[in-house]
Amino acid sequence: MGVPVVNALVRAGHEVVILQRPGSTRPLRRTGVEIVTGEVTDEAALAVGMWGCDAVVHLVGIIRELPRRGVTMQRMHVDATRAVLAAARQAGISRVVHMSALGARPDAVSAYHRTKWAAEEAVRASGLRHTIFRPSVIFGRGGPGPEFVGQLADLVRFAPVVPVIGDGSFPLQPVAVETVAGAIAQAVVSPRDAAYELGGPEVLTYLDILRRIAVALGRPLRTVRVPVGVMRALVPILQRFPSFPLTQDQLTMLLEGNVCMDPDAAYRDFDLAPVPFTVILPG
Numbered sequence: 001m002g003v004p005v006v007n008a009l010v011r012a013g014h015e016v017v018i019l020q021r022p023g024s025t026r027p028l029r030r031t032g033v034e035i036v037t038g039e040v041t042d043e044a045a046l047a048v049g050m051w052g053c054d055a056v057v058h059l060v061g062i063i064r065e066l067p068r069r070g071v072t073m074q075r076m077h078v079d080a081t082r083a084v085l086a087a088a089r090q091a092g093i094s095r096v097v098h099m100s101a102l103g104a105r106p107d108a109v110s111a112y113h114r115t116k117w118a119a120e121e122a123v124r125a126s127g128l129r130h131t132i133f134r135p136s137v138i139f140g141r142g143g144p145g146p147e148f149v150g151q152l153a154d155l156v157r158f159a160p161v162v163p164v165i166g167d168g169s170f171p172l173q174p175v176a177v178e179t180v181a182g183a184i185a186q187a188v189v190s191p192r193d194a195a196y197e198l199g200g201p202e203v204l205t206y207l208d209i210l211r212r213i214a215v216a217l218g219r220p221l222r223t224v225r226v227p228v229g230v231m232r233a234l235v236p237i238l239q240r241f242p243s244f245p246l247t248q249d250q251l252t253m254l255l256e257g258n259v260c261m262d263p264d265a266a267y268r269d270f271d272l273a274p275v276p277f278t279v280i281l282p283g
Contacts, residue, residue, distance in 0.1 A: 001059055001099070001138065004177045006033060008185035009057075019049045040080040046087035055095040055188040056088045063112060064239075064247055077115035078122065085126040095129045097187045102134045102173075102197055102258050109256075110249040120195070131187035132195035133180065133266075136258045140177035141280055149213065149279060151245045156214050161224040165231050168207030168223075171257040173199035176275035186270045194269070199260035201274035206254065209277070216279035228255065 002018070009016050010032045017034045038045020040060050050056065062076045081098070088096055104116035123130050139149060155162045175198045183198060204212075207223075214221035235251050238244040246254075266272060 001177065001180070004140075004181040005057060005059065005184050008178075008181040009188070012185045014185070014188065017049050017053060019045060041075070041083045043083065043087065046083060047091065050087055050091035050093060053091065053093055055097065056084060056093055057097045057099075057184055057188065058084050059099045061099060061101070061116070063250060064242075073111050073115040077112075078118045081119040081122050085122060085128065088128060089126070093128070095188065096123060096126070096131075097184050098123045098130060098132045099184075100132050100134045100195070102136045102199070102260065103253060103256060104134055110252045112249045112253065129191075130193055131190055133183060133187070133198050134195065135180050135198040136173040136175050136200070136260065138177050138180055139174045139277060139280065140275075149209075152210060153213050153217060153279075156210065156217055156219055156221060161222045162210060163226045164207060164210070164223045165226055165251070165254065166228045167225065168210070169205045170255055171203050171205055171259050172209065173203050173259045173263065174209070174277045175200045176278075179272050179275055182272055183266055183270050190269075192269065196266040196269070197260040197262055198266055199263045200277055202276055203259055204277060212277065212279050 006016050006018060015032055015034075017036060019040060020035050020037055021039065022037055036045055036049035038049070040046075058081060060076055060080050062071060062073060065072050085096065098120065100120050101113060101116045103110075103113045104120060105113060106117050108114045108117065120132055123132060137148060152162075179200070180198055183196070210223070211221055231246075231251060235246055235248050239247045267274060
């Protein structure tokens, strides 16, 4: 998600400073971009990166925890957000654009949504001018979507049958990565303090998305239904293996669905074009 946002900011005429993890395999070097190396909780790196800046865009998020490496949702969503906000205040920055998630709320079943909400609360309490975005599933080149679509495409391509949880009818509202990046680029100069849901123009079921992937691949879709109760029992065991594509949190969020309650607000307040879901396969 970072690369499309940086590209959108540069196109809009902004000079961009990126905080990049040590050892990152995706360095972004281009005109108008400066790179500072450091972790998102590194006070010194944050201070260097924010010096002289007018706004901060905070995108950090994880879907799978690695507690032995210190990668937890509490640390990466809540603690990191607080560190960024503290550094922004110290640097005299007045505006922050924060990436949350559709479904974030205090009483959520999933730790992902609860920690995303706690991060939002920190932004609202920071005293900084702010815009919060809550996107649905993001698709398109450079966003988290290719990983999601790519995993499903591999199943359609190589598995004898594709497992479908329950009846596969849980709804999603995929949003294009260029829509999200465009909204963020405009929000850095927005006068509003607001939170927006971001979704595309179509509400699709999980089964709908599988069918579109199969059409894009030119492959028949052969599915097998797996009862929800069976998946609830298996996922806590199988999620320990990094290659298993589903965590308990992801299963919970998938079964909840991911649809905007107010899908039009961001399109009213920003210059955004609704983009229908398009299957972009890796390679």
